[in-house]
Amino acid sequence: MDAKKAVDALSAPPRPTATHHNPAGTTSDLSVDEVLLLHSIGWEPADMVFGVAWWSVPWGSWQWRTGEIVEASNAFAGAMEEAAGQLRAECARAGGSGVVGVKVDLRVRAQHIDVSLTGTAIRRTGKKPTGFEFISDLSARDFAVLTRSGWTPLGLATGASFVIAPRRTAKQWAAQQGQNVELPHLTEALYQAREGAMARMQQAGISMHAQGIVDVKMDEGPMGAGGRVMQFVAVGTAVKLAASEHQMIRPEMVVTLNDPVVLFEAASVRGG
Amino acid sequence: MVNTRSLSLERLSLWTVEMALEDGDEVDPGDVEEVAGSRLSSLNKGAWSSALSVSDFASCKEIGMSPVGFVQGCAVMQWAWYISNPYMGAANVLGGGGYAPNATRSGQYSETWRCPHGFVSADHRAYGYNFEQVWVEENWAKGFGLAYDRMMEEATTLGAHGVIGVVDEMRNLAGTGAVEFKINGTAVVVPGAKTPGRPFATFLSGQRLSKLLEAGFTPVSIVAHMSSVQMYGYCVTSYQMSGSGMGNWSGTVGGIGSIDQVGKAQRAARHLVRERIRAQLAGDTLHGAHLEISEHEMGEGAMSIACLMKGTRVRQFNDFAKLPDAEIVLRLA
Numbered sequence: 001m002d003a004k005k006a007v008d009a010l011s012a013p014p015r016p017t018a019t020h021h022n023p024a025g026t027t028s029d030l031s032v033d034e035v036l037l038l039h040s041i042g043w044e045p046a047d048m049v050f051g052v053a054w055w056s057v058p059w060g061s062w063q064w065r066t067g068e069i070v071e072a073s074n075a076f077a078g079a080m081e082e083a084a085g086q087l088r089a090e091c092a093r094a095g096g097s098g099v100v101g102v103k104v105d106l107r108v109r110a111q112h113i114d115v116s117l118t119g120t121a122i123r124r125t126g127k128k129p130t131g132f133e134f135i136s137d138l139s140a141r142d143f144a145v146l147t148r149s150g151w152t153p154l155g156l157a158t159g160a161s162f163v164i165a166p167r168r169t170a171k172q173w174a175a176q177q178g179q180n181v182e183l184p185h186l187t188e189a190l191y192q193a194r195e196g197a198m199a200r201m202q203q204a205g206i207s208m209h210a211q212g213i214v215d216v217k218m219d220e221g222p223m224g225a226g227g228r229v230m231q232f233v234a235v236g237t238a239v240k241l242a243a244s245e246h247q248m249i250r251p252e253m254v255v256t257l258n259d260p261v262v263l264f265e266a267a268s269v270r271g272g
Numbered sequence: 273m274v275n276t277r278s279l280s281l282e283r284l285s286l287w288t289v290e291m292a293l294e295d296g297d298e299v300d301p302g303d304v305e306e307v308a309g310s311r312l313s314s315l316n317k318g319a320w321s322s323a324l325s326v327s328d329f330a331s332c333k334e335i336g337m338s339p340v341g342f343v344q345g346c347a348v349m350q351w352a353w354y355i356s357n358p359y360m361g362a363a364n365v366l367g368g369g370g371y372a373p374n375a376t377r378s379g380q381y382s383e384t385w386r387c388p389h390g391f392v393s394a395d396h397r398a399y400g401y402n403f404e405q406v407w408v409e410e411n412w413a414k415g416f417g418l419a420y421d422r423m424m425e426e427a428t429t430l431g432a433h434g435v436i437g438v439v440d441e442m443r444n445l446a447g448t449g450a451v452e453f454k455i456n457g458t459a460v461v462v463p464g465a466k467t468p469g470r471p472f473a474t475f476l477s478g479q480r481l482s483k484l485l486e487a488g489f490t491p492v493s494i495v496a497h498m499s500s501v502q503m504y505g506y507c508v509t510s511y512q513m514s515g516s517g518m519g520n521w522s523g524t525v526g527g528i529g530s531i532d533q534v535g536k537a538q539r540a541a542r543h544l545v546r547e548r549i550r551a552q553l554a555g556d557t558l559h560g561a562h563l564e565i566s567e568h569e570m571g572e573g574a575m576s577i578a579c580l581m582k583g584t585r586v587r588q589f590n591d592f593a594k595l596p597d598a599e600i601v602l603r604l605a
Contacts, residue, residue, distance in 0.1 A: 003336040006490035007433050007465040009589035010472055025553030027546060029561040029583070032476075032483040039487075039592050048546060048561060052538040054531040059515035075528045082530055086539070111515030112531060116538070118563060145600065251602040 034140035047094035051086035096121025150243030159200030165189035210238035328478030345422025400506025432459035437477030488590030496582035510573030
């Protein structure tokens with residue numbers, strides 16, 4: 001490509017773009033590669049869209065309790081739903097049909113759970129707005145591969161669970177001191193959190209009539225300094241088959257010659 | 273020492289520190305010759321300078337751009353808003369006095385909330401406000417704008433068609449209470465091309481820039497904006513954020529629910545930055561937007577939210593040529 005033509009174009013008046021939905025200017029956080037990839041499957045960016053919701057967790061929810069803190073799990077679900085609803089509305093307003101590359105920022109505080117979603121709304125190139133279809137945290141690249149495989153995203157499927165492990169009795173504590181033993185109260189709390197979150201995420205997928213959920217990201221572990229509160233958060237993109245069957249994309253195998261040397265990793269031998 | 277309270281914003285922005293600045297002097301931001309003249313004029317004598325990596329350099333030559341010089345701009349701004357603006361003291365009077373921000377301009381965001389409880393105590397937060405901190409935004413825009421304009425002026429001095437590979441940074445100058453805005457890039461010429469009214473500028477360089485041109489877009493300029501919204505929570509917001517207080521006995525809060533005032537402040541900050549950026553686009557497209565959100569808690573139930581958005585404004589000059597279908601590869605290395 002010759003830069004001359006590009007620079008000469010700066011002296012000429014801007015060309016009207018046929019499909020410009022927003023004559024005031026389009027914003028997008030996609031890279032050139034992503035724009036080109038989207039274009040190759042018939043999509044283009046429409047605008048950046050946002051959704052933010054903070055939900056309160058009532059006082060006392062975390063005190064003097066063990067087991068799941070339902071208030072926190074529900075506040076997470078509520079905040080997620082509210083933020084996703086805003087993304088949907090902003091997407092439709094921008095003339096987009098879907099939102100890709102949604103960045104999910106989640107912050108869990110004792111008294112509030114904060115969700116911030118940021119993504120780029122996209123629309124079908126050269127077509128009239130077709131209405132809202134999906135929200136996905138897949139990158140534009142993954143969206144392109146998914147589409148070429150015959151699938152379509154439906155929405156974010158999410159689930160969270162916060163569980164407080166019981167305190168050990170003095171007798172249990174004394175018996176476990178200095179021993180190499182499992183701490184079943186913590187194992188159980190983690191299990192309960194994991195099962196709760198995953199089940200909710202799957203339920204979210206089912207209610208969207210999804211056939212599956214891809215690219216599930218999980219965040220788990222003890223929360224805060226206390227160490228007895230276990231959190232488990234799962235976020236993925238619910239998908240369904242759009243074509244009659246899965247389309248094989250048959251990747252071409254290549255051996256790159258310019259990769260840095262991969263060092264031997266002991267972890268790979270141990271299976272870790 | 274200069275009394276910051278008596279300085280107008282206009283003067284504040286000119287009260288900048290440059291490397292060559294003597295005490296009490298003022299730099300004319302328009303005068304590149306003074307501070308950068310000898311560096312720039314030596315570029316005409318032979319070797320050019322550039323911040324491009326070797327591969328970016330090679331790929332820019334490939335698309336017909338030649339570096340002519342490393343260009344830069346900086347501005348040091350005094351971040352005086354904590355001291356000099358009338359609202360910062362507002363937090364003290366909001367609860368009792370019902371102080372309302374009155375300097376709203378057209379298009380400026382502000383919203384108010386009122387306590388539903390009636391008189392409870394003198395400490396009760398009877399009012400809550402969200403408002404756009406225009407003075408913060410203006411100071412940021414001035415600092416960034418001055419640095420950017422200075423860089424672009426160096427590029428113009430060099431007769432460049434554009435500036436590529438732009439890098440910008442904002443940082444505190446330790447111990448001075450001041451903020452430095454700096455921005456630099458590599459000025460390039462495109463032999464045979466018309467000189468645009470103002471050189472173009474882009475964060476991209478190398479392969480990514482060449483792909484942008486390949487895709488039919490030409491870079492126009494850097495666009496950047498920072499929005500700033502302050503939220504001072506009324507009683508309900510404050511209870512919701514701290515999970516304590518009256519909600520437990522009055523039944524007005526205490527459940528799980530959306531913290532309306534914070535959500536609105538957060539959304540306002542994002543929408544403001546997007547719309548201000550859109551205004552800078554004038555119908556063009558923002559490419560590769562970068563968004564940074566920072567929150568600063570200023571006490572219980574009060575916070576300041578800043579959203580910084582920046583990217584390259586691009587203009588389509590060619591239709592997308594249909595790409596060959598991307599080949600999907602599985603790497604064996």
